[in-house]
Amino acid sequence: MLILAFDTATDVATSALVSDGEVLGERVSTAVTLLEDLDALLRQAGTQTRQVEGLAVGIGPGSFTGIRIGLATARGLALALGTPAAGVSTLAALAAGAPRAVPVIDARRGEVFVLQEEPRVLVPGAFRPAPGTLCVGSGAVRYRSVLEAAGAEIPPDRDERHLPRARFHAALARNFGPAEALTPLYLRIPDADRTRTRA
Amino acid sequence: MILGIETSCDETAAALISEGGRIFANIVSSQADLHARYGGVVPEVASRRHLELVTPVVREALGMAGATLDDVELVGVTTGPGLIGALLVGLSAAKAIAWARRLPLAAVDHLDGHVASLYLEPAPLEPPFLCLLASGGHTLLLDVADRGAKPRLLGTTLDDAAGEAFDKGARLLGLGYPGGAAIDRLARDGDPEAYDFPVARVSGFDFSFSGLKTALLYAVRELEAAELELRRADLAASYQRAIVRALAERTREAAAATGARKLAVVGGVAANSELRRALPDAALAPLELCTDNAAMIASAARFTEAISYPGYLGLDAYASTA
Ligand SMILES: [Zn+2]
Numbered sequence: 001m002l003i004l005a006f007d008t009a010t011d012v013a014t015s016a017l018v019s020d021g022e023v024l025g026e027r028v029s030t031a032v033t034l035l036e037d038l039d040a041l042l043r044q045a046g047t048q049t050r051q052v053e054g055l056a057v058g059i060g061p062g063s064f065t066g067i068r069i070g071l072a073t074a075r076g077l078a079l080a081l082g083t084p085a086a087g088v089s090t091l092a093a094l095a096a097g098a099p100r101a102v103p104v105i106d107a108r109r110g111e112v113f114v115l116q117e118e119p120r121v122l123v124p125g126a127f128r129p130a131p132g133t134l135c136v137g138s139g140a141v142r143y144r145s146v147l148e149a150a151g152a153e154i155p156p157d158r159d160e161r162h163l164p165r166a167r168f169h170a171a172l173a174r175n176f177g178p179a180e181a182l183t184p185l186y187l188r189i190p191d192a193d194r195t196r197t198r199a
Numbered sequence: 200m201i202l203g204i205e206t207s208c209d210e211t212a213a214a215l216i217s218e219g220g221r222i223f224a225n226i227v228s229s230q231a232d233l234h235a236r237y238g239g240v241v242p243e244v245a246s247r248r249h250l251e252l253v254t255p256v257v258r259e260a261l262g263m264a265g266a267t268l269d270d271v272e273l274v275g276v277t278t279g280p281g282l283i284g285a286l287l288v289g290l291s292a293a294k295a296i297a298w299a300r301r302l303p304l305a306a307v308d309h310l311d312g313h314v315a316s317l318y319l320e321p322a323p324l325e326p327p328f329l330c331l332l333a334s335g336g337h338t339l340l341l342d343v344a345d346r347g348a349k350p351r352l353l354g355t356t357l358d359d360a361a362g363e364a365f366d367k368g369a370r371l372l373g374l375g376y377p378g379g380a381a382i383d384r385l386a387r388d389g390d391p392e393a394y395d396f397p398v399a400r401v402s403g404f405d406f407s408f409s410g411l412k413t414a415l416l417y418a419v420r421e422l423e424a425a426e427l428e429l430r431r432a433d434l435a436a437s438y439q440r441a442i443v444r445a446l447a448e449r450t451r452e453a454a455a456a457t458g459a460r461k462l463a464v465v466g467g468v469a470a471n472s473e474l475r476r477a478l479p480d481a482a483l484a485p486l487e488l489c490t491d492n493a494a495m496i497a498s499a500a501r502f503t504e505a506i507s508y509p510g511y512l513g514l515d516a517y518a519s520t521a
Binding site: 036049065186191 | 237241243244246247249250253254255257258268283284287288289291292293294295296298299300509512513514515
């Protein structure tokens, strides 16, 4: 199966073209230039858009706008090509790329998204990793000092394990179906709803 | 056929038109009900809804036109100005559709789109004309010389947009959102001369509505609850009269100064019945083309230089015109 995989939920856009488990190409840039990457991946592989058999898309958690850029792209592609799509948690892709590590994504506003049995959002100080726990992801990089003080081990900033590499989305993708059925993993309600709930 | 996509604010819209400006389908999925409980558009709420609706409205437009993407030769999409997160949903979907099909893409300015609503069949308006663009986000006086050229900006609002003034007034009067329609409705039962609300005279062809809003606030505060109930229609009528008077007077002044022989009004506020009465000689797009829609974006795409593949792949959206 020829899978075009991408994730724009974090500050970087990762993408990969994977054929039956073989990675034909992989790229990293930003959400706005995601399609330039996808175009380059297909051209380098000598493939047409119509030959793509499945889309594997990161659904977050991460930046709300970033998640939507990825999912809107997937929806547009699925509509235009009739290609089925599968959603993959960005935390799960990070975890798949760094065995035994806990993925930590920068959630902004002084919080992080972590995968501890289930995805959750918390302040870095409230995340108490067991001593020696490997932490990867944009949140691990950003809150390195806090997490290291708590006993976590964090690879150097430029280590590729901090990126949700799209080859892992392709590997984790299951249950391909309509792209419109994919649900973003926001993990946070809009602020306007938050104040309403409080009021 | 041209496919238009619009997601700059709180309407998720897709349309199909012909090169000549005939509308085959014009689908608008309004989020007004969703935002009513907040009393205004909440960007994050709008963006979430846009993502849910963006491809369904395209499919619905194709279905209504009895067309497939094979019939589409150009994709026109709003790239700004607007809510950045909302714009990016439509732009990402449009870029993906264009790329998948190797179609050219036209990056349409939302304001050009409003003006281009006048260029659609069955009664397209021929420039030159003076155009008042009044909506929840904009209040502009434009000197339109040519379909393809950027209009010359004669005046704009220094504070609130006209539609915003209606929304804020509606809130002060305890009416629902969107406020324009609510005030328009209530004003029919009121006396527009009951209150003398001042409209600031600013230099040139600019507008200012913030003083008017404050005047309404004070008028409402002076009234007891029971009294307010009795005067609400008068307040709405007088407030609406003041906004409309400012819009109509400035438009006439600008027309006189530029020697424009034709007037046009576009944008959501063009739906206001009092404004329509105040400018009876102005060309008005049908109501469904006044509020945000994608037919106007597809229309503007015809007069916007199309970007061929792969030039648009890295295209970004912009929140405001610099
Ligand atoms: Zn508009």
